[in-house]
Amino acid sequence: MKDFPGDTASAEHGWLKAHKWLLLRRFSQIGVLALFLAGPLAGVWIVTGNLSASMTLGVLPLTDPLLLAQSMLSGAWPVLSGAIGALIVLVFYALVGGRVFCSWVCPVNLVTDLAAWLGRRFDIRAAGRLSRDLRYWILALVLFFPLVTGVIVWEYLNPVSMAHRGLIFGLGWAWTILVAVLLYDLLIVRRGWCGHLCPVGAFYSLVGMRAAVRVSAEGRSRCDDCTDCFHICPEPQVIKPALKGAARGRGPIITDLNCTNCGRCIDVCSKRVFRFRMGDRRPIEVPVELPDAQSHRVRTHPFS
Amino acid sequence: MTNESPKPSKPLNRRQFITGVMKTACGVGLFGLGLGLYSQRASSLPAWAIRPPGAIPEDDFNGACIRCGLCVRDCPFDMLHLAKLGEEVPTGTPYFIAREAGCEMCEDIPCVAACPTNALDHALEDILDADMGLAVLIDQENCIAVQGLRCEVCFNICPVRNAALTLDMQHNTRSGKHARFIPVVHSDHCTGCGKCEEACILDEAAIKVLPRHLAKGKLGAHYRLGWEQKRQAGEALVTPDVEHRYNLPEGMRYEHGGQGLIDESAPGQPESPFPGDPLETLNRKGAL
Numbered sequence: 001m002k003d004f005p006g007d008t009a010s011a012e013h014g015w016l017k018a019h020k021w022l023l024l025r026r027f028s029q030i031g032v033l034a035l036f037l038a039g040p041l042a043g044v045w046i047v048t049g050n051l052s053a054s055m056t057l058g059v060l061p062l063t064d065p066l067l068l069a070q071s072m073l074s075g076a077w078p079v080l081s082g083a084i085g086a087l088i089v090l091v092f093y094a095l096v097g098g099r100v101f102c103s104w105v106c107p108v109n110l111v112t113d114l115a116a117w118l119g120r121r122f123d124i125r126a127a128g129r130l131s132r133d134l135r136y137w138i139l140a141l142v143l144f145f146p147l148v149t150g151v152i153v154w155e156y157l158n159p160v161s162m163a164h165r166g167l168i169f170g171l172g173w174a175w176t177i178l179v180a181v182l183l184y185d186l187l188i189v190r191r192g193w194c195g196h197l198c199p200v201g202a203f204y205s206l207v208g209m210r211a212a213v214r215v216s217a218e219g220r221s222r223c224d225d226c227t228d229c230f231h232i233c234p235e236p237q238v239i240k241p242a243l244k245g246a247a248r249g250r251g252p253i254i255t256d257l258n259c260t261n262c263g264r265c266i267d268v269c270s271k272r273v274f275r276f277r278m279g280d281r282r283p284i285e286v287p288v289e290l291p292d293a294q295s296h297r298v299r300t301h302p303f304s
Numbered sequence: 305m306t307n308e309s310p311k312p313s314k315p316l317n318r319r320q321f322i323t324g325v326m327k328t329a330c331g332v333g334l335f336g337l338g339l340g341l342y343s344q345r346a347s348s349l350p351a352w353a354i355r356p357p358g359a360i361p362e363d364d365f366n367g368a369c370i371r372c373g374l375c376v377r378d379c380p381f382d383m384l385h386l387a388k389l390g391e392e393v394p395t396g397t398p399y400f401i402a403r404e405a406g407c408e409m410c411e412d413i414p415c416v417a418a419c420p421t422n423a424l425d426h427a428l429e430d431i432l433d434a435d436m437g438l439a440v441l442i443d444q445e446n447c448i449a450v451q452g453l454r455c456e457v458c459f460n461i462c463p464v465r466n467a468a469l470t471l472d473m474q475h476n477t478r479s480g481k482h483a484r485f486i487p488v489v490h491s492d493h494c495t496g497c498g499k500c501e502e503a504c505i506l507d508e509a510a511i512k513v514l515p516r517h518l519a520k521g522k523l524g525a526h527y528r529l530g531w532e533q534k535r536q537a538g539e540a541l542v543t544p545d546v547e548h549r550y551n552l553p554e555g556m557r558y559e560h561g562g563q564g565l566i567d568e569s570a571p572g573q574p575e576s577p578f579p580g581d582p583l584e585t586l587n588r589k590g591a592l
Contacts, residue, residue, distance in 0.1 A: 068420075145336070169386040
């Protein structure tokens with residue numbers, strides 16, 4: 001059987017260490033859901049509402065900025081708490097990375113990760129090809145609708161809010177959309193939803209344009225080209241410039257908008273090439289990588 | 305934005321670029337068309353679903369509401385629902401069904417306070433100004449008050465009793481000696497809370513809350529009610545009223561209140577022109 005991404009890391013560093021970020025991420029995803037579900041299921045009302053807008057302990061409002069933008073484009077003026085909630089969310093994701101929402105919070109990620117796992121496990125290769133820029137077109141469409149029709153049209157389809165609202169307020173037929181996403185990801189386009197189409201992710205990728213938390217391929221000189229990180233990564237195109245860019249003078253920090261900071265590359269790498277970096281957005285050169293000591297600091301453009 | 309093509313170093317020529325963009329635009333456009341048409345169908349609210357107090361007009365509501373469910377959670381009576389996919393109500397939006405549980409009309413209106421987007425208009429400060437719909441005594445055949453039985457349950461449960469809902473006492477023509485207490489809704493005070501529909505004792509409620517545009521008729525804009533105009537102006541706006549006169553024999557006048565013809569020449573009891581004994585009239589010869 002084919003070597004599973006992360007098998008080598010598990011063998012060399014132990015299963016726990018090879019799944020550290022995955023476990024933390026699942027803990028975060030399920031924890032967020034649990035906080036929302038504690039009210040309706042156990043009567044413990046810590047958080048009310050859903051991911052579209054919520055209120056924590058009666059003091060902390062959080063609002064989905066993309067949804068609020070659509071609401072405002074339709075002509076509605078938000079209440080102060082709604083606007084503050086959106087601002088808090090924007091600032092948070094602008095710092096930790098926009099698509100941290102996708103990998104650490106969004107419930108659909110559980111579905112698409114399942115599809116990706118099934119694909120790897122049973123060697124199902126979805127052959128469909130789509131542009132990964134399609135999501136930005138759809139994002140434009142999503143914002144265009146309320147402006148023209150006065151209706152938040154996206155909410156009639158949005159699997160993100162359908163899933164989260166459904167789990168908390170009753171699913172109805174929303175499960176069909178999740179099954180559709182699962183099958184589409186598994187059989188039609190690999191990582192097809194989160195990686196190609198989802199306008200929510202596209203929006204957050206723009207929010208996190210100048211994020212402080214980044215994955216850095218600092219140990220890239222140790223890379224033995226096992227390609228485990230490319231196979232596990234939901235947005236594999238983001239890795240190459242950082243991992244293989246040394247020759248072109250590129251820094252080791254993954255600066256692509258669509259890196260979700262999921263940390264799976266850190267987990268599965270047996271050579272411990274990757275790690276999270278805080279604060280410094282500028283790619284730094286690790287001296288060992290440039291033996292000729294020509295340490296020219298090159299700043300990569302976030303849109304590279 | 306992202307390096308999607310497997311060989312990013314290979315340059316696209318102009319033709320490929322334009323074709324690619326056109327393909328994507330067409331695909332996204334078709335997808336958008338489908339979604340837009342579906343949303344038109346999915347945005348209609350059935351008459352049995354009532355929005356929470358303060359909800360802005362339905363067309364605007366589907367744009368303003370972000371489907372968060374905070375109003376549902378902050379309702380102390382837990383009578384609001386968030387529509388699920390597959391229901392007739394636009395997915396994710398709040399509504400209630402009056403027959404199951406009407407709005408209790410909290411004075412502090414917590415559902416409105418919870419709304420982050422003004423889909424429930426924060427300008428609503430007095431719950432008596434709420435306009436969720438309008439109660440209509442829609443089945444005037446089965447309402448037992450119309451049958452002449454005492455009920456008045458809708459009247460008694462109405463939170464705006466005696467203003468939004470009054471009882472109109474009418475003569476019971478069936479028995480000939482009883483009164484009927486007919487519930488009458490007044491649209492300028494009814495908030496559409498639905499408590500009347502919830503409480504109606506019939507198997508199927510005779511009084512129902514409807515969206516105002518379904519419940520109300522509308523007088524043509526050109527209509528003028530003469531008596532209203534006269535009251536406003538203080539006098540008739542057309543030719544001044546001429547007092548109506550009957551061509552009556554001298555010394556007689558006619559009283560509209562019920563007394564009829566009065567002979568003012570004879571003091572006391574008005575004398576009838578007809579004889580006391582009807583037989584005498586029948587037997588009389590010649591013209592009457």
